[in-house]
Amino acid sequence: xxxxxxxxxxxxxxxxxxxxxxxxxxxxxxxxxxxxxxxxxxxxxxxxxxxxxxxxxxxxxxxxxxxxxxxxxxxxxxxxxxxxxxxxxxxxxxxxxxxxxxxxxxxxxxxxxxxxxxxxxxxxxxxxxxxxxxxxxxxxxxxxxxxxxxxxxxxxxxxxxxxxxxxxxxxxxxxxxxxxxxxxxxxxxxxxxxxxxxxxxxxxxxxxxxxxxxxxxxxxxxxxxxxxxxxxxxxxxxxxxxxxxxxxxxxxxxxxxxxxxxxxxxxxxxxxxxxxxxxxxxxxxxxxxxxxxxxxxxxxxxxxxxxxxxxxxxxxxxxxxxxxxxxxxxxxxxxxxxxxxxxxxxxxxxxxxxxxxxxxxxxxxxxxxxxxxxxxxxxxxxxxxxxxxxxxxxxxxxxxxxxxxxxxxxxxxxxxxxxxxxxxxxxxxxxxxxxxxxxxxxxxxxxxxxxxxxxxxxxxxxxxxxxxxxxxxxxxxxxxxxxxxxxxxxxxxxxxxxxxxxxxxxxxxxxxxxxxxxxxxxxxxxxxxxxxxxxxxxxxxxxxxxxxxx
Amino acid sequence: xxxxxxxxxxxxxxxxxxxxxxxxxxxxxxxxxxxxxxxxxxxxxxxxxxxxxxxxxxxxxxxxxxxxxxxxxxxxxxxxxxxxxxxxxxxxxxxxxxxxxxxxxxxxxxxxxxxxxxxxxxxxxxxxxxxxxxxxxxxxxxxxxxxxxxxxxxxxxxxxxxxxxxxxxxxxxxxxxxxxxxxxxxxxxxxxxxxxxxxxxxxxxxxxxxxxxxxxxxxxxxxxxxxxxxxxxxxxxxxxxxxxxxxxxxxxxxxxxxxxxxxxxxxxxxxxxxxxxxxxxxxxxxxxxxxxxxxxxxxxxxxxxxxxxxxxxxxxxxxxxxxxxxxxxxxxxxxxxxxxxx
Numbered sequence: 001x002x003x004x005x006x007x008x009x010x011x012x013x014x015x016x017x018x019x020x021x022x023x024x025x026x027x028x029x030x031x032x033x034x035x036x037x038x039x040x041x042x043x044x045x046x047x048x049x050x051x052x053x054x055x056x057x058x059x060x061x062x063x064x065x066x067x068x069x070x071x072x073x074x075x076x077x078x079x080x081x082x083x084x085x086x087x088x089x090x091x092x093x094x095x096x097x098x099x100x101x102x103x104x105x106x107x108x109x110x111x112x113x114x115x116x117x118x119x120x121x122x123x124x125x126x127x128x129x130x131x132x133x134x135x136x137x138x139x140x141x142x143x144x145x146x147x148x149x150x151x152x153x154x155x156x157x158x159x160x161x162x163x164x165x166x167x168x169x170x171x172x173x174x175x176x177x178x179x180x181x182x183x184x185x186x187x188x189x190x191x192x193x194x195x196x197x198x199x200x201x202x203x204x205x206x207x208x209x210x211x212x213x214x215x216x217x218x219x220x221x222x223x224x225x226x227x228x229x230x231x232x233x234x235x236x237x238x239x240x241x242x243x244x245x246x247x248x249x250x251x252x253x254x255x256x257x258x259x260x261x262x263x264x265x266x267x268x269x270x271x272x273x274x275x276x277x278x279x280x281x282x283x284x285x286x287x288x289x290x291x292x293x294x295x296x297x298x299x300x301x302x303x304x305x306x307x308x309x310x311x312x313x314x315x316x317x318x319x320x321x322x323x324x325x326x327x328x329x330x331x332x333x334x335x336x337x338x339x340x341x342x343x344x345x346x347x348x349x350x351x352x353x354x355x356x357x358x359x360x361x362x363x364x365x366x367x368x369x370x371x372x373x374x375x376x377x378x379x380x381x382x383x384x385x386x387x388x389x390x391x392x393x394x395x396x397x398x399x400x401x402x403x404x405x406x407x408x409x410x411x412x413x414x415x416x417x418x419x420x421x422x423x424x425x426x427x428x429x430x431x432x433x434x435x436x437x438x439x440x441x442x443x444x445x446x447x448x449x450x451x452x453x454x455x456x457x458x459x460x461x462x463x464x465x466x467x468x469x470x471x472x473x474x475x476x477x478x479x480x481x482x483x484x485x486x487x488x489x490x491x492x493x494x495x496x497x498x499x500x501x502x503x504x505x506x507x508x509x510x511x512x513x514x515x516x517x518x519x520x521x522x523x524x525x526x527x528x529x530x531x532x533x534x535x536x537x538x539x540x541x542x543x544x545x546x547x548x549x550x
Numbered sequence: 551x552x553x554x555x556x557x558x559x560x561x562x563x564x565x566x567x568x569x570x571x572x573x574x575x576x577x578x579x580x581x582x583x584x585x586x587x588x589x590x591x592x593x594x595x596x597x598x599x600x601x602x603x604x605x606x607x608x609x610x611x612x613x614x615x616x617x618x619x620x621x622x623x624x625x626x627x628x629x630x631x632x633x634x635x636x637x638x639x640x641x642x643x644x645x646x647x648x649x650x651x652x653x654x655x656x657x658x659x660x661x662x663x664x665x666x667x668x669x670x671x672x673x674x675x676x677x678x679x680x681x682x683x684x685x686x687x688x689x690x691x692x693x694x695x696x697x698x699x700x701x702x703x704x705x706x707x708x709x710x711x712x713x714x715x716x717x718x719x720x721x722x723x724x725x726x727x728x729x730x731x732x733x734x735x736x737x738x739x740x741x742x743x744x745x746x747x748x749x750x751x752x753x754x755x756x757x758x759x760x761x762x763x764x765x766x767x768x769x770x771x772x773x774x775x776x777x778x779x780x781x782x783x784x785x786x787x788x789x790x791x792x793x794x795x796x797x798x799x800x801x802x803x804x805x806x807x808x809x810x811x812x813x814x815x816x817x818x819x820x821x822x823x824x825x826x827x828x829x830x831x832x833x834x835x836x837x838x839x840x841x842x843x844x845x846x847x848x849x850x851x852x853x854x855x856x857x858x859x860x861x862x863x864x865x866x867x868x869x870x871x872x873x874x875x876x877x878x879x880x881x882x883x884x885x886x887x888x889x890x891x892x
Contacts, residue, residue: 074735146732152709153692157658157734241710247693248708281597284610312695313706314713317642321635328627332620339619342586345593347608352594360594364587371579378630380637381571384702387695387730451572453558453699455730458738462726467554538597538605 032117033520038103039418040124044131045099048090051138055083057480060442060473066466068459076459077144078160084147085165086138089172090131092403093261096268097214098127098179100410101207103418105183107511107518108201110192110527115185123178126171133168137161146457148258151239151250155231162232170225173218176264180214183207192510194529201509201533202291206271209295213260213267213302221257224250248313255306263302265399267295269406270337273359276409277341279507280356281348284534287340294333301330311382320379327377334370338363349538353505354428358409361436365401369394372447387457390450396443405435408486415490416500420517423493427485435482441475508535561725561746562701563718567637569702575630641703642715649684649716652677653792653875656687656694656707658733659740664872666879667756668791673742675727677719678752684716686840690871695731698744706731712840719746796880799873808862817862818855824878824885829856843878 028036058079062070071079102120106113114120137143143161145154154162187208191200228250230236237243239250278285285291307315307323341363350356372394375381385391412428415421445468454465461469503512510527511518560566596603652675653664663671677683687696689709696715697704705715729740747755790798800806808817823838831854836842845852847869850862869877 068738073738077732077735077737144735148732150693150732153732153734157692241708247710282599283608286609287611287616289611290616311638312704314708314711317639320638324635324638325631328631329624331627332623335623336616336620338586339615342590342593343612343615345590345597347603347605348593348597349599349605350594350597351599360590363590367583367586368579371582374578374627374630375572375575378571378575378634380568380634380641381575383638383641383704384568384572384699386704387697448556451557452555453697453726453728455697455728457732460738464555538608541599 030121032113032121034106034114034117034120035103035418035518035522037120037124038099038101041094041098041102041127044124044128045091045095048086048131048134049095052083052087052091053480053483055079055086056476059083060476062459063461063469064473066461066463071459073459074144077146077457078142080457081143081146082138085143085169086134087399088147088261088265089169090134092265092399093176094127094172094179095265095403096272096407096410097183097207097210097264098123098175100272100407100414101183101210101268102179104414104511105186105204105207106190107514107522108204108509109187109190109195110510110523110529111186111190112521112523114182115190116182119178120182123175123182126178127175130168130170130172130175133164133171137164137168140164148254149228149250150254151228151231151245151247152241155228156240156242163229166225166229170222173222173225176214177218180211180218183211184215187211192527192529196529198289198292199529199532202274202285202288202295203271205292206267206274206295209299210264210267210271212296212299213264217257217260217264217303220253221261224253224257227253248310248315251310251313252306255309256303259306259309260299260302262395262398263298265403267298269362269403270295270334272406272410272413273341273362274337275507275509276355276359276413277344278534278536279413279505280351280353280359281345282351282536282538282540283344283348284532284536285340286343286346287336288533290336291340294336297333298330301326301333305330308377308382311379312386317379324377324379328374331370331373331377334366338367338370347538349541352429354423354425354432355409355413357429357432358405358412358435361432361439362402362405362409364436365397365405365439369397369401372397384453385450387455388450389446389454389456392456393443393446393450396446401439401443408432408435408483411486411490413505414511415493416504417511417516417518419494419497420500420515421493421497422500422504423497424489427489431482431485431489434485435479438475438478438480438482442472442479443475445469445471445475508533558699559721559723559725560700560702561719561721561723562698562703563720564637564641565700565702565720567640571630571634571637574633578626578630642705649682650678651684651686653872653879654685654687654696654707655690655871655875656696656729656733656740657690658692659729659736661696661727661729661740661742662872664792664875665756666792668795669756673727674745675742676745676747676752676755678749679719679722679746681749682716682718684714686712686714686875688712688844688871692733693731694729694733694740697728697730698725699728700725701744704730712844714840719744722746722748792876792879793883794880796873796876796878796883799869799877800880803865803869805877816858818858820881821884824882826885828853830854831856840878843881844874847874847877 028040031037058071062068062076068076141161143165145158145160145162149162187204227238231238231240231243231245235243237245239245239247241247274285274291305323305327307319308327311320372390375385376391376394412423415423449465449468452465454461500516502515510529513527514523557569557572560569597605651666655662661673663675685696687705687707688711689707691709693709694707695704696707698717701717701719703715703717705713707713723746725744725746727742727744729737733740809820824843826838827835828838828842829835836853842853848866849864851860854860
């Protein structure tokens with residue numbers, strides 16, 4: 001930092017006006033600045049991603065051979081359960097909203113901060129407390145119920161850390177609710193003059209839809225966890241038939257939250273893609289209102305499809321049919337987005353910068369992930385594919401191929417804004433390609449495995465499946481390299497990267513009108529918005545000034 | 551390490567139609583997942599920033615296009631929906647008449663099967679080819695799921711309740727059974743094989759090894775009384791049918807006192823009960839299927855038959871799953887006898 005003539009410290013948000021630069025730990029831990037809180041979240045979430053990734057490595061290593069020889073089935077069950085819980089509740093759900101959403105939403109709508117800055121900090125502390133319980137569970141024997149906690153196994157038969165992990169998830173839910181609440185109020189009340197609803201970047205629209213799900217869905221998860229704890233601790237019969245309960249009831253309650261949760265994870269990814277595609281095509285989004293309203297449609301219909309996780313569970317065939325129908329309907333708004341993103345590139349001026357490569361990778365993987373979802377929405381097909389590797393492959397294409405690609409792409413795109421430094425462009429492109437190739441090799445074979453009948457959550461398997469497992473494990477090691485690369489060059493950029501200008505991509509959007517990194521109060525003067533979002537002109541050749549090729 | 555294999559063997563009547571749906575969906579996936587990336591790649595090259603091409607008058611919205619792809623997709627989705635729903639009904643419909651019914655009990659971590667003729671198996675299921683087989687399944691502990699990939703059928707197996715599933719095998723041979731609902735430590739080892747035989751071989755097999763299944767192999771929840779009379783047939787070297795074993799329980803547990811012919815109307819007669827409509831005290835009517843009979847044995851006060859006092863004690867914790875299965879088979883046998891005499 002010292003080698004570059006940075007502006008006075010109080011010029012950017014790293015320097016807190018109240019605490020000054022000296023007691024920097026205090027200035028971070030007591031900050032109410034949405035940008036700092038976004039970065040605090042970023043540390044926490046990337047830490048959990050690393051843990052979840054290590055656990056995934058354990059899974060793929062074990063499955064190279066048919067026998068449970070590297071670890072026994074007891075350990076394996078703990079590994080895949082922990083992988084699922086950490087990745088879903090401690091990485092994917094908070095990932096984009098709590099980091100990039102937190103950092104960018106006030107900037108994008110021209111606000112000084114979120115509506116409730118202290119609540120925002122509180123949500124981070126709540127998340128850390130939940131994370132503590134999760135880590136406590138991992139280091140005191142783990143948990144082996146699968147991330148789905150199906151009863152009566154979880155309430156009566158499992159003798160692992162169901163309660164501490166339940167507490168972790170219960171607590172984490174509150175941080176999610178608070179973030180969602182904060183976003184909703186902020187977007188309603190704190191838009192800059194002229195920032196009408198239909199001038200908002202689609203990033204904001206998508207986060208608005210996400211927040212609705214977080215606020216409406218997460219309480220149901222909290223209730224479900226409480227009921228589970230009541231039965232496990234006090235033997236009150238709710239789910240276990242031996243106590244007079246109904247085991248399928250748990251599945252209804254669990255998926256009533258956990259299916260919409262898929263959209264909590266996915267919508268923010270779509271939010272990022274809309275920004276990246278427009279910027280690097282130098283073109284206004286095609287069908288703005290359709291993309292915006294498709295986010296809301298996904299949020300609403302997403303609440304009505306939980307039963308498609310239960311086609312084989314003894315649910316009535318008529319209920320299965322209704323859930324199947326709505327599941328097909330919810331596929332349509334996602335497809336609308338893909339078509340609109342593609343149409344946006346038409347007659348654009350396209351640049352292959354690293355964030356764009358991640359966005360295009362997202363498109364490729366999301367198309368496959370989405371279409372394979374149709375197999376599983378089709379009741380009769382699902383009877384064969386349910387709980388096989390086909391399902392595993394499908395949701396990894398959506399969650400990893402979709403959300404994670406978008407997250408990393410977004411991290412690159414806004415990295416100059418967040419840190420004030422440019423990263424290595426060439427390494428950014430290489431890592432995007434490595435991730436794309438590694439991902440497909442890791443997860444495509446799993447579709448075939450599933451169709452062949454390989455059930456999920458198996459520590460050992462018949463020999464005829466081995467060839468596909470070996471391919472998958474090989475792919476996942478390439479994928480691991482793809483994820484390790486950005487860690488290296490992004491961190492190096494903090495020290496060696498050239499200083500970023502306010503708007504390195506020549507992008508539209510209010511966040512690019514302020515300095516990189518932005519001052520504590522974001523804007524020196526409240527911005528006034530006079531035009532639509534994405535007012536790019538593809539015919540203007542000179543406006544894009546990509547920098548940072550080092 | 552095995553060959554590259556792309557789909558499992560087709561060995562049931564439903565496998566063909568399911569695979570037709572599978573390949574159609576795969577075709578549909580290719581139909582979208584090849585052209586869209588192709589168009590994207592085309593745009594990437596054609597509109598690369600270094601190229602001078604016509605970028606004039608770009609449109610930002612087109613109602614025609616939006617509505618076109620929205621309703622086009624919806625149409626395709628609805629087509630798949632109707633097709634798959636039709637098959638779904640076929641797989642899970644209440645079983646057609648004249649099925650061969652076999653009882654399946656899952657527990658951590660094995661499958662136990664009971665044939666009506668009395669034969670029992672562990673982790674194996676022998677069935678005749680070209681015969682409709684219905685599985686009446688329950689679990690002694692957690693949720694399991696019974697999956698035969700070669701037949702393309704699967705259904706969850708729940709504690710405290712029966713679920714059913716039927717199939718018709720079309721090829722003799724051996725096929726894998728998997729448990730596909732995570733059920734604890736040895737979930738991956740909970741499997742077995744289906745052995746599909748010619749009908750004559752199956753009938754010969756049913757008579758083989760009479761009564762040699764050791765008592766310890768039969769599932770028995772610890773703490774519950776071991777089944778008394780059903781073992782009687784085995785000791786005499788004769789394999790008793792499930793219905794006969796059920797009749798023994800019917801007598802030994804005193805059911806006969808009220809439900810038998812000497813019951814003098816204290817309880818409803820069980821002859822002709824199975825499959826019949828039952829009028830309940832609360833005014834509802836329901837069909838007396840396996841789940842109804844099971845519940846009426848374990849927890850009689852849940853569904854009280856109109857016109858009878860609720861005096862029957864609950865048998866929950868007294869009878870195990872296998873004994874309940876046998877009682878159900880016995881009650882069913884009363885129906886078929888009635889049916890022929892009437």
